[in-house]
Amino acid sequence: MALVGWSRTLAREVGRDGITCNIVLPGRIATQRIRFLDEAKAKREGHSVDSVAVDDTEAIALGGRYGKPKEHADVVTSPASSLGSPITGSTIRICGCLIASV
Secondary structure (H helix, E strand, O other): OHHHHHHHHHHHHHHHHOOOOOEEEEOOEOOHHHHHHHHHHHHHHOOOHHHHHHHHHOOOOOOOOOEOHHHHHHHHHHHHOOOOOOOOOOEEEEOOOOOOOO
């Protein structure tokens, strides 16, 4: 919460100079790191990597899959574009509704 408060204060301070400030909270992105974590969990629990991935993605509301790096990149770069210029002081969660809390 301290980071959220700080970023909102910063957004107010630098906004008149055309600078935006946002926080991005990424969910599970299909990267080598996630593959490594799934492999470690599979080994630890004696399951296949595929079954671990299925179990982990079941909680993701949008498509039951990990996010693609390009999808996350598109969301992150959007506020930096002219279309996203009014987006500042925001917390952007990219998790496919994996995290149910607000």
